[in-house]
Amino acid sequence: MKYSYYPGCxxxxxxxxxxxxxxASAQALGxxxxxxxxxxxxxxxxxxxxxEIATKLSSVRALAQAKEKGQALVTLCSACHHVIKRxxxxxxxxxDVRDKANRYLQLPEPYAGETQVLHFLEVLRDQVGxxxxxxxxxxxxxxxxxGAYYGCLLLRPGKIMAFDDPENPKLMxxxxxxxxxxxxxxxxRNECCGGYSSLKEKELAGSMSKTILxxxxxxxxxxxxxxxxxxxxxxxxxxxxxxxxxxxxxxxxALGVKEEVQGH
Amino acid sequence: xxxxxxxxEEIREISGSDPWKCMKCGKCSASCPSYDEMDIKPHQFVxxxxxxxxxxxxxxxxxxxxxxxxxxxxRCPRDVQPGRLVDAARQxxxxxxxxxxLKADEIPELLDPELPQQLLVSAFRRYxx
Numbered sequence: 001m002k003y004s005y006y007p008g009c010x011x012x013x014x015x016x017x018x019x020x021x022x023x024a025s026a027q028a029l030g031x032x033x034x035x036x037x038x039x040x041x042x043x044x045x046x047x048x049x050x051x052e053i054a055t056k057l058s059s060v061r062a063l064a065q066a067k068e069k070g071q072a073l074v075t076l077c078s079a080c081h082h083v084i085k086r087x088x089x090x091x092x093x094x095x096d097v098r099d100k101a102n103r104y105l106q107l108p109e110p111y112a113g114e115t116q117v118l119h120f121l122e123v124l125r126d127q128v129g130x131x132x133x134x135x136x137x138x139x140x141x142x143x144x145x146x147g148a149y150y151g152c153l154l155l156r157p158g159k160i161m162a163f164d165d166p167e168n169p170k171l172m173x174x175x176x177x178x179x180x181x182x183x184x185x186x187x188x189r190n191e192c193c194g195g196y197s198s199l200k201e202k203e204l205a206g207s208m209s210k211t212i213l214x215x216x217x218x219x220x221x222x223x224x225x226x227x228x229x230x231x232x233x234x235x236x237x238x239x240x241x242x243x244x245x246x247x248x249x250x251x252x253x254a255l256g257v258k259e260e261v262q263g264h
Numbered sequence: 265x266x267x268x269x270x271x272x273e274e275i276r277e278i279s280g281s282d283p284w285k286c287m288k289c290g291k292c293s294a295s296c297p298s299y300d301e302m303d304i305k306p307h308q309f310v311x312x313x314x315x316x317x318x319x320x321x322x323x324x325x326x327x328x329x330x331x332x333x334x335x336x337x338x339r340c341p342r343d344v345q346p347g348r349l350v351d352a353a354r355q356x357x358x359x360x361x362x363x364x365x366l367k368a369d370e371i372p373e374l375l376d377p378e379l380p381q382q383l384l385v386s387a388f389r390r391y392x393x
Contacts, residue, residue: 008382009382010380013380014379014381043389045385045386045389048348048352049355079386152331152333157334157338167338192333194331196332196387197298199366199384200366201328201329230380230383
C-alpha cells in the first residue's frame with residue numbers, strides 16, 4: 001500500500017509527534033507514506049467564499065502531484081484534510097473554480113478532482129483494517145478509558161467529508177477498540193473546541209474547551225485522542241486535568257514502535 | 265439599486281448560498297456553539313440579508329465569533345448554509361482597506377511557545393484580507 005502523503009506545516013513543527021508516530025506506525029502496518037515534494041501550506045481553513053481561487057491553489061498543486069504519481073493522497077491533520085478534501089470537491093464539481101484554477105496553474109494536464117483524498121484514520125479503517133491492527137498490537141491499552149475527540153473538521157459538512165456519520169461517528173471508537181482500549185462515548189465529542197478563535201478570542205475558545213473536557217471527564221474518560229494540533233492546543237489551554245494525545249501516539253505505542261520514534 | 269441592496273447581493277454572491285430558502289426553523293442558532301456570544305444570531309443573519317440590512321451585519325461582533333465549525337451548515341434542513349453567509353459578510357468587511365480584525369502589530373503579544381502554526385494561518389485567513 002503506497003500513498004502520497006501531505007503532512008502540512010504544523011506537523012513539521014509543533015505537532016511533530018502526530019507525524020513521526022504516524023510514519024513509524026504506517027511502516028509497521030505495511031503502509032508506505034511518500035511525502036509530496038515541495039508541498040505548500042493549505043491555509044488552515046477552507047476558503048468559504050465562492051470567489052476565492054488563489055487561496056485554493058496550494059491544495060490543487062498537492063492534489064495534482066498525487067494524481068501524477070497515480071496515488072491517493074493521505075493527510076493526518078484534521079484541518080489540512082478538511083481543506084484539501086473540500087478543494088478537491090470544488091475541482092470536481094464547481095466549474096468556475098476548476099476553470100480558473102487550471103487557467104492559472106497551467107498544469108501539464110488539467111486537474112478535475114481525480115485524486116482520492118484519505119485521512120490516515122480512513123486508511124486504517126478501510127485499507128489496513130482494524131482487525132489487522134488488533135493482530136499487530138503488542139502493547140494494548142487494556143482497561144484504559146479513552147475518549148475520541150472528533151471536533152468539527154473531519155466530520156462536517158458530512159456530504160463532502162464523507163468520513164463517518166457526522167452526528168454519531170464511530171471510526172475513532174473502533175480505532176480505540178483495535179488498540180485494546182475502552183472507548184468512552186460522551187456527548188461533546190463532535191463539538192467545536194473554539195478553533196482559530198483562540199488567537200484573539202481566548203475566553204470563547206477557553207470556555208468551549210473546558211466544557212468538552214469536563215463532559216469527557218464526567219463520562220469517565222482518562223484521556224482523549226485527537227487528529228488536530230489546534231484542538232489539542234485549545235484543549236490543553238483549559239484548566240481541566242485530562243491529557244489529550246494524538247491518535248498516532250497511541251497507535252505507535254500499541255504497535256511497539258514508539259521507542260523508534262525520535263525524541264521518545 | 266441602493267448601496268445596501270448591492271452589498272446584500274454581494275453577500276449572496278460570495279456565499280453562493282440562497283437565503284430565500286430559509287424556513288426560519290432556528291436549527292442553526294440552536295446548533296451554534298457561539299450563540300451566547302453573538303449579537304446577531306445565525307438565523308437572524310439570514311433575515312438581515314433578506315432585508316438588505318448589511319450595515320448592521322458589518323458592525324456585528326458575530327462576524328468574529330463564528331468558528332466555521334459547520335454545525336449550522338450540517339443541520340440546516342434547507343441547505344441555506346448560514347455559516348457561509350456569515351463568512352461572506354466577514355469577507356465584505358476585511359476586503360476593505362484597513363478593516364482587518366487582526367492587526368499585524370497586535371500579533372506578537374498574542375503568541376505563546378506552544379501555539380501551533382495552524383492557529384496563525386487559520387486566524388489570518390478568517391480575520392484578515
